[in-house]
Amino acid sequence: GIQLAYSGINGPNLYTKEVPRGPSALPIRTFTNDPVQARAMDREDIRDLRRWHRNAFKRAKQAGFDLVCLYGAHGFGIIQH
Numbered sequence: 001g002i003q004l005a006y007s008g009i010n011g012p013n014l015y016t017k018e019v020p021r022g023p024s025a026l027p028i029r030t031f032t033n034d035p036v037q038a039r040a041m042d043r044e045d046i047r048d049l050r051r052w053h054r055n056a057f058k059r060a061k062q063a064g065f066d067l068v069c070l071y072g073a074h075g076f077g078i079i080q081h
Contacts, residue, residue: 001067002060006049012036021045 009022012030020028025040041049053070060068 002063002065002068003069003071004053004056004060005071006052009038018076021049 007020009020009026009028012018012020012028014030014032014034014036018034019039022028022038023041024027024038026038028038029034030036057068057070
């Protein structure tokens with residue numbers, strides 16, 4: 001099996017500085033002192049997220065996985081939205 005996850009506001013990328021997307025535009029606590037501000041997802045972002053999950057499921061199936069889990073607990077991914 002394979003587990004898929006979208007970290008959303010819980011996964012700011014401190015290397016690329018890509019702005020994390022979440023349900024609202026709020027400051028995010030990170031394990032560093034670097035200030036990070038989330039961007040509220042709009043409808044297009046939500047459509048993108050759904051498309052990313054669909055495509056990831058398809059790739060997992062093509063790779064031979066018989067079990068695919070979409071992780072959404074502990075404030076990650078879909079539970080944020």
